[in-house]
Amino acid sequence: MLICRDMFTGIGCGAKNRNCAQFCQHCGQTLRFALRLHESGTLLRHYRITRLLGHGGTGAVYQATNIRRTSVVVALKQFFAPGGIRFFEAQFAILQTLQHDNLPCYYEVFELDSDGYLVMEFVPGPSLQDLQAKQPEPISEFQLLDYAVQISDALHYLQQQQIPLLHGDIKPLNIRTSLGGLVKLVDFGLGKQGGLRDPHYLPSPYAALEHGTLEAGPPSEIYSLGATLYQLLSGKVPLPSTERVTLVTQQSPYLPRIWLPLAQREPKEAEQKGEAPSVLDAPASTDPLPPLLTLNPHLTSPMVGAVMQALNLLPKQRFPTAAAFKKALLRNAPPSQSPVVKSSLRGILAGHQSMVICLAWSPSGKWLASGGDDKSIRVWATQPCTEFQQLKGHTARISRLAWSPDEQLLASVSDDWEIQLWQVEDGTRVRVLEGHVAGISALAWSPDSQLLASATWDDKIRLWCVADGSPTRTLKGQLRDLQSLTWSLDGQTVIGGGLNWRVQWWDKTSGQPWHVTKGYKTSERCLAWNPDGQTVATTCGDNLIRLWRVADGSLLYTLDSHTKGVWDLAWSPDGRTLASGGEDKTVRLWRAATGSLQETLKGHTGAVYSIAWSPDGQLLASASADTTVRLWEVARGEGE
Numbered sequence: 001m002l003i004c005r006d007m008f009t010g011i012g013c014g015a016k017n018r019n020c021a022q023f024c025q026h027c028g029q030t031l032r033f034a035l036r037l038h039e040s041g042t043l044l045r046h047y048r049i050t051r052l053l054g055h056g057g058t059g060a061v062y063q064a065t066n067i068r069r070t071s072v073v074v075a076l077k078q079f080f081a082p083g084g085i086r087f088f089e090a091q092f093a094i095l096q097t098l099q100h101d102n103l104p105c106y107y108e109v110f111e112l113d114s115d116g117y118l119v120m121e122f123v124p125g126p127s128l129q130d131l132q133a134k135q136p137e138p139i140s141e142f143q144l145l146d147y148a149v150q151i152s153d154a155l156h157y158l159q160q161q162q163i164p165l166l167h168g169d170i171k172p173l174n175i176r177t178s179l180g181g182l183v184k185l186v187d188f189g190l191g192k193q194g195g196l197r198d199p200h201y202l203p204s205p206y207a208a209l210e211h212g213t214l215e216a217g218p219p220s221e222i223y224s225l226g227a228t229l230y231q232l233l234s235g236k237v238p239l240p241s242t243e244r245v246t247l248v249t250q251q252s253p254y255l256p257r258i259w260l261p262l263a264q265r266e267p268k269e270a271e272q273k274g275e276a277p278s279v280l281d282a283p284a285s286t287d288p289l290p291p292l293l294t295l296n297p298h299l300t301s302p303m304v305g306a307v308m309q310a311l312n313l314l315p316k317q318r319f320p321t322a323a324a325f326k327k328a329l330l331r332n333a334p335p336s337q338s339p340v341v342k343s344s345l346r347g348i349l350a351g352h353q354s355m356v357i358c359l360a361w362s363p364s365g366k367w368l369a370s371g372g373d374d375k376s377i378r379v380w381a382t383q384p385c386t387e388f389q390q391l392k393g394h395t396a397r398i399s400r401l402a403w404s405p406d407e408q409l410l411a412s413v414s415d416d417w418e419i420q421l422w423q424v425e426d427g428t429r430v431r432v433l434e435g436h437v438a439g440i441s442a443l444a445w446s447p448d449s450q451l452l453a454s455a456t457w458d459d460k461i462r463l464w465c466v467a468d469g470s471p472t473r474t475l476k477g478q479l480r481d482l483q484s485l486t487w488s489l490d491g492q493t494v495i496g497g498g499l500n501w502r503v504q505w506w507d508k509t510s511g512q513p514w515h516v517t518k519g520y521k522t523s524e525r526c527l528a529w530n531p532d533g534q535t536v537a538t539t540c541g542d543n544l545i546r547l548w549r550v551a552d553g554s555l556l557y558t559l560d561s562h563t564k565g566v567w568d569l570a571w572s573p574d575g576r577t578l579a580s581g582g583e584d585k586t587v588r589l590w591r592a593a594t595g596s597l598q599e600t601l602k603g604h605t606g607a608v609y610s611i612a613w614s615p616d617g618q619l620l621a622s623a624s625a626d627t628t629v630r631l632w633e634v635a636r637g638e639g640e
Helices: 082-093 128-133 141-160 218-234 241-251 259-264 267-272 301-310 322-331
Strands: 046-057 061-066 073-079 105-112 115-121 176-177 181-185 340-348 356-361 367-371 376-382 385-392 398-403 410-414 417-421 428-431 439-447 450-456 461-465 471-474 482-487 491-499 503-507 514-518 526-531 535-539 545-550 555-560 566-571 577-582 585-593 597-601 608-613 619-624 626-635
Touching: 046 073, 082 105, 105 439, 128 176, 128 218, 141 181, 141 218, 141 322, 218 301, 218 322, 241 514, 259 577, 301 322, 301 367, 340 597, 356 398, 356 619, 356 626, 367 398, 376 398, 376 526, 398 439, 410 439, 417 450, 439 555, 450 482, 450 585, 482 526, 526 566, 535 577, 545 566, 545 577
Parallel strands: 356 608, 439 482, 566 608
Antiparallel strands: 046 061, 061 073, 073 115, 105 115, 176 181, 340 626, 356 367, 367 376, 376 385, 398 410, 410 417, 417 428, 439 450, 450 461, 461 471, 482 491, 491 503, 503 514, 526 535, 535 545, 545 555, 566 577, 577 585, 585 597, 608 619, 619 626
């Protein structure tokens, strides 16, 4: 494939042409010095090209497979300039030794037909630029905070090398997402550092004024990261630093002959030398860069302050290191931005004679109820961790538990298709709700504790009057295999979710469905709604967890860390953390905003079947096939 763009002049329309073409079929320009890109299937040494990922004036990037190890997929970067690879062989020798979670691996360099090639790790996820292009609004601050911290860690690692390294080309396109919310900083600006230049180059909106000069250093990298965050938080590409200086100069009475030396000096130093103030010392009010808060008024002050300081035209007014930038981002971060960092075991609740299947916290957090294969329900006091009550009456294993909002009754569901209501204080069974002709898959109390909704595998929802145990209404709709139930805050609407990914609303009084989402193709067997109502987590019983956006059913993340099937999912009350338990005997905690794994809780000797958060989010309970329930204290990060 020939791209109509002269390698030496940058002139051309950019149209694609066949390899045998001599003139561009679109504009007629000669293709003698056009960019020649490899077709899919081309073999370069032992790398077979799969597809073109992108190209520019100095090179192209391909996805390729190592035919010596067919399971290894790599990214292959081609440099068009003859002998170009020799410009940065020394830098590559250093890159090859780097080992950091947020940096790709660099495998080898070679030269073929006068072009240089760099072989590196292929990061399969989309770039932050791709993510921003797919959504109408800016990426959330919480999510970007996590990304910014990761990239800051990578830059700090580079700056701590024996010979400090600069990436040289930080921008949204070069930050790619990987599995579990991990991001990687790809595509070091080696070509630019080595002397290769795109003749059609335009000033980068992510480059500091001193970029590409001997004055470039860690603050230059901070500027590029700040510009990247500015764009992602506001949805607007920042003005290039050169354009900002030009516009400020037009408003300033002082026109420095050489701006950079003055920019590098402290203002007092310039005054002592009797020099005119630099245009870069002009008040912030003259800076044409729109303040971040005016573009996105929902941002918090720590994030805004850190990003705008990083974008200061004066290198000495930015953060000196990546570590300092990270500290500024996190120093005054609100509690909602502090991730879970470490948990500890509060206690082990032992008493069941066989596997424990379900859990439910009382609304006050005073009690924890557990049900299991031994057909019994046990109620535990959490302060201290002791058994308070044992409830017996079902003839089959207990599969569901739910407390009334007023904490007066506990509802239990068994494989005998009965719902039993218990008064926990004295351990008495108040009544039995009978009538379902299929297994019960979900329970939900109305906010006033007067009605109980139950869903069954035959796709029906029944509303029960708790006072006398009578069924008041049966709800039918377009749902299949009902998995979740909830009520609106005013208690007038029942909301259900099914495996055909439809979400239905019913009016409590009339029993009529009044809204239903469209369906999505999925076979998930476990659903957990985030308290914010915007996200749902699902699993189909394998080792994968999927996070979906409720509004349009789009897949946000696929979480892949469990080594065996996932049995249960539960959101923390604040919706920031997702807990999962599975066949691999572990409980795993995930960041909701990024889908990244933050902690793995180990200790159970059997599969984890159920997990439940305490109302205050401080404790997490896990029930297992090892007949025990474990209570974990979930610690929060600095600032909480």
